[in-house]
Structure formats: C-alpha cells, structure tokens
Amino acid sequence: MSERNSHRHLVIVAPGSTPEAAAHASDVASRAASSLSSASVFSDGELLLVGDLAKAVGKTVRAIHLYEELGLVRAHERSKGRYRLFTRDALVRVRWIIKLQSLGLSLSDIRALVRGQNDAASAKFAAMRLREVYVAKLVETQHKLSELKALESELEASLRFLSTCHSACESEASVDSCPTCERHPEQSNPPELVAGSRVN
Amino acid sequence: MSERNSHRHLVIVAPGSTPEAAAHASDVASRAASSLSSASVFSDGELLLVGDLAKAVGKTVRAIHLYEELGLVRAHERSKGRYRLFTRDALVRVRWIIKLQSLGLSLSDIRALVRGQNDAASAKFAAMRLREVYVAKLVETQHKLSELKALESELEASLRFLSTCHSACESEASVDSCPTCERHPEQSNPPELVAGSRVN
DNA sequence: CCTAACCCTTACCCATACGTTAGGGTTAGG
DNA sequence: CCTAACCCTAACGTATGGGTAAGGGTTAGG
Missing domain, CATH: 1.10.1660.10 (Multidrug-efflux Transporter Regulator; Chain: A; Domain 2)
Structure with missing residues (x-):
C-alpha cells in the first residue's frame, strides 16, 4: 500500500x-x-x-x-x-x-429505492417506503439464512462421509464402486452432495 | 399446473x-x-x-x-x-x-469439479478432491452466514428505528429534517441502513 | 516550469446463465 | 391419418456490474 x-x-x-x-x-x-x-x-x-x-x-x-x-x-x-x-x-x-x-x-433496485426516497412527499412517507423494502429484505434474508444453514449441515455431513472414504477405501478402488460401497457405517446412503458427484 | x-x-x-x-x-x-x-x-x-x-x-x-x-x-x-x-x-x-x-x-467451477471426479485415478483420490472443494465451501458458507446474520440484525435495528419515525414523526416534516430528528430514544444515531438513505 | 499522480469523458469489452426465436421433426392417442 | 404437445439444433439476444483503454486535462510539491 x-x-x-x-x-x-x-x-x-x-x-x-x-x-x-x-x-x-x-x-x-x-x-x-x-x-x-x-x-x-x-x-x-x-x-x-x-x-x-x-x-x-x-x-x-x-x-x-x-x-x-x-x-x-x-x-x-x-x-x-x-x-x-x-x-x-x-x-x-x-x-x-x-x-x-x-x-x-441490484443497482437498479437501489436506484428505484433512492428515487422513492427523493420523491417522498414527507419524511414519514419516505420512512414507510424504506420500511417496506427492509421488511421484504428481512424476510428474504431469513430465508437465505436457513438455506445457508442447511447447506452448511450438508457440507458437514458430506465431509464426514468423505472422511470415511479416505480412511476406509482401498486406494485402487474405482470411482464406480462408490455408490455401492459398504464402508460407511453412520449413513447408509451418501448425502446428495456426494451422491450427485458420482452419477454419470 | x-x-x-x-x-x-x-x-x-x-x-x-x-x-x-x-x-x-x-x-x-x-x-x-x-x-x-x-x-x-x-x-x-x-x-x-x-x-x-x-x-x-x-x-x-x-x-x-x-x-x-x-x-x-x-x-x-x-x-x-x-x-x-x-x-x-x-x-x-x-x-x-x-x-x-x-x-x-459457477457452472464452470462445477465443470472443473466434474472433470476432476471423472479424471480421478481412484475413488479415494476423487473423494479427496471433493473434500478439498467442500472444505473451502464450508468456510465460505460460514463466512456468508455471519455476514447475513449481521445484515439481519441491521435490518431489524433499522426497522425498529423506522418504527419510531412512523409513530413520532409529524406528517409534514421534510426528509431533510431526519438526520437531526430527536425523536429516537433508543439509538441516538440512525443505523447505517437508514443513514445511507438520507444522504444526498 | 516540470512532473508524478490523479482525474475527466466516451465508449467499447466481458463473463455468466440462461431467454428466445427460427425452422423443423417426433410421439402417441384418437 | 391427424394433431396437440413435445423435442431437436443452431444461433443470436439480454441484463449485470463493472474492466479497460484512449485521448487529454489538473493539481501541487519542488
């Protein structure tokens, strides 16, 4: 710098x-x-x-x-x-x-928001408009939060699953044998994040 | 449907x-x-x-x-x-x-991932590659999670602040008077999400 | 006055992830 | 055989959020 x-x-x-x-x-x-x-x-x-x-x-x-x-x-x-x-x-x-x-x-969303603030007849009205947007975004954000949390859990589960691969899989085993691999005690079927990577 | x-x-x-x-x-x-x-x-x-x-x-x-x-x-x-x-x-x-x-x-990230899986010499190696990606993504996801949580809090704080506007602001007050508005007991200075909307 | 380091405007360029249109074939019930 | 509802390939279009380059001016220390 x-x-x-x-x-x-x-x-x-x-x-x-x-x-x-x-x-x-x-x-x-x-x-x-x-x-x-x-x-x-x-x-x-x-x-x-x-x-x-x-x-x-x-x-x-x-x-x-x-x-x-x-x-x-x-x-x-x-x-x-x-x-x-x-x-x-x-x-x-x-x-x-x-x-x-x-x-x-998006920037045009923001543009619209700014216009709305500038065009507002009164401070109260401007605040109302802002509120509406923020309420909507709060809901969206909470949605995204739970989605991300779910993804986090899936990632963690997948990593646990893959650890088993690492420790129990024979080095020479072909990838094709994975779907039927029987070395995963905790979960009989692989997480979607793992299963999806195996499929053709 | x-x-x-x-x-x-x-x-x-x-x-x-x-x-x-x-x-x-x-x-x-x-x-x-x-x-x-x-x-x-x-x-x-x-x-x-x-x-x-x-x-x-x-x-x-x-x-x-x-x-x-x-x-x-x-x-x-x-x-x-x-x-x-x-x-x-x-x-x-x-x-x-x-x-x-x-x-x-991105789709090309995924493409690379798929290639890596297909080209992997063994199942073990494929699993390792997958692990690397997922570990990185887990970290990123946790980052995003805390960012989003912070944004959630800010939104909530902003909505509380704006509620005061709604209940205590005179209808005819101009938007320009907001920055100096003294009707907000809880927080003397507006949250950034509110402050930013007032600035020219 | 000189110059490094900025700044100005205009304008074309880019990657992503599809959308859309065009022109034409397929499937299978009736 | 007819037709609605699909599907095929090819190819151009689109919005976003800047990146980058060109050609040229400005600022202020020295």
Whole structure:
C-alpha cells in the first residue's frame, strides 16, 4: 500500500457557477478546507477525490462513477478542473449501497429505492417506503439464512462421509464402486452432495 | 399446473447405434419401460424427457440443455427421434448442480469439479478432491452466514428505528429534517441502513 | 516550469446463465 | 391419418456490474 500522496489543494467551484467564473477563487480553497487524499490526515471539513472515496470503501473509481451515473451518489461539488469532490456523506452513502447489494438488491433496485426516497412527499412517507423494502429484505434474508444453514449441515455431513472414504477405501478402488460401497457405517446412503458427484 | 400429458411411449435406441439402425426396434421400448412424463405415475425403470426432468428440478429445458453442453449431465440414451432420455440419476445430478450453484460455484467451477471426479485415478483420490472443494465451501458458507446474520440484525435495528419515525414523526416534516430528528430514544444515531438513505 | 499522480469523458469489452426465436421433426392417442 | 404437445439444433439476444483503454486535462510539491 504505497502512500505517496503528497500535494493536495484544490480550488473549489460553487455549484451552479462555471469553472471559469471561479478561476481566481483559490481563496475559496482554504475556506472549504479542501485538502485532499490520505483521508486519515485530515479530519475536519475534508473533501474527498473519487479515488479517495473509492479506496475508503473498497471499490474502484469506475464503480463510483457507475453509481453516480445511476444517480446513487453525487459529488458535493467540482473543483475548478472538474474533479469530483465528495463529502464524508458520500462514504456513508456508498457503504449503504454496498450493504444493499449484499442484501441482494441490484443497482437498479437501489436506484428505484433512492428515487422513492427523493420523491417522498414527507419524511414519514419516505420512512414507510424504506420500511417496506427492509421488511421484504428481512424476510428474504431469513430465508437465505436457513438455506445457508442447511447447506452448511450438508457440507458437514458430506465431509464426514468423505472422511470415511479416505480412511476406509482401498486406494485402487474405482470411482464406480462408490455408490455401492459398504464402508460407511453412520449413513447408509451418501448425502446428495456426494451422491450427485458420482452419477454419470 | 395443467397435467395434460397423455400418450407416451418412446422407441429406445441403444447407445452407440444410429437412430436408423434402431428404426424397427419398438420392441425395445417395452423392455426399457420407457413410458414417460407425469413422473409420479411411473416408478420403476422410468426414463424422463428433458421437459420432465426440467419440471422435476424446477429449471427450464434450456438450462438442462446448457448443463449438458457443459458436460454436467448426460442423457442416458436417445429415442429413435433423438429425444434425450434421462434416468433418475439425472435428477440427483441436476439437484446436485443446483446445490453447488447455491454454494456459489459457477457452472464452470462445477465443470472443473466434474472433470476432476471423472479424471480421478481412484475413488479415494476423487473423494479427496471433493473434500478439498467442500472444505473451502464450508468456510465460505460460514463466512456468508455471519455476514447475513449481521445484515439481519441491521435490518431489524433499522426497522425498529423506522418504527419510531412512523409513530413520532409529524406528517409534514421534510426528509431533510431526519438526520437531526430527536425523536429516537433508543439509538441516538440512525443505523447505517437508514443513514445511507438520507444522504444526498 | 516540470512532473508524478490523479482525474475527466466516451465508449467499447466481458463473463455468466440462461431467454428466445427460427425452422423443423417426433410421439402417441384418437 | 391427424394433431396437440413435445423435442431437436443452431444461433443470436439480454441484463449485470463493472474492466479497460484512449485521448487529454489538473493539481501541487519542488
């Protein structure tokens, strides 16, 4: 992990104004505390470059760009040279996106969710919409959990079964003899995860 | 679920012989007990058409074809008219494939696994290879399990938090006021799953 | 002023796991 | 013989979530 960032001071451009209009606004830079990169070095009104954000959340720059294209994140402002400048809120946002992904939502699912939040007439309504999604995802997640637990048990059973193969099977026995192998005391018939591997 | 299969008797063709060579082999049909479809009706030496297999395992015909192309399943034989005829072993096999998929293996992972089993010099060696894969997958699965449990907790926490929104928030409050809303007694700061939805 | 290290936009590329369509044959009851 | 309901092969289409490359500008220490 080479930490070779060294010189960072960006000129900020007010949202809505053109880059040219702010061409002589380097004073703004200090006001906005826009020292960048090496996130840990700065702690106050820090702004992040896209690469900093990406590193911080463990995604690539391309991914962040994609999320922006889809309307999932937004740079708070741009530098004079059109660099995206993110606030720390973006960290929260992108981590949120990542969590939703791991809950099984696609990026367009998330897009819809974001739209729903933005279009909500009131905070209460937004909260209701969010609730609906989360309730559904909770159910799904619990489903997945029990599926995974079942798979875990099957894997464990299969490994026990295969251990018997290891310790009791003659080295030269052909694979074809496995289905009828009689050396498995605990379980007479192999687990599906083992049986399936034997079948033609 | 329309059960409109009615007339099924296929002429079987011995593996290795051409369809033409078996053109007059309808006697084979009865020997092979090739009555098809409506799987539950037959129980003995039944052979399945691809559609029957597909329905039985909850996949599409196309999926079965794909698995066959990849060398993951094989029809035991073909009818005179080149219909695939599967034994019940194929059911085991395809269900195995599906389980491996839900363990996170791609079809080519599975292909490699199948090759490894087929190429194994001995049953013991095949079992060892299988073990390695399953051990790795067990670890992964346990990882996923704890991730999912964490997500479950977060969802539950978020839902509790959002319930407070529902009961204590004024209807007209704007979404922007949420981050600073002071009506949440239990937790002063919103869960990430809630916080992330508020951020621009 | 120079330069390393970033960043910008545009746009085509990729693997996975099927879906779908096309054009045509098969099966078996009636 | 007719027909509904299947099946066959071949081949192109699709959505996802970025990867990667091209061509060019920006930032800031030195």
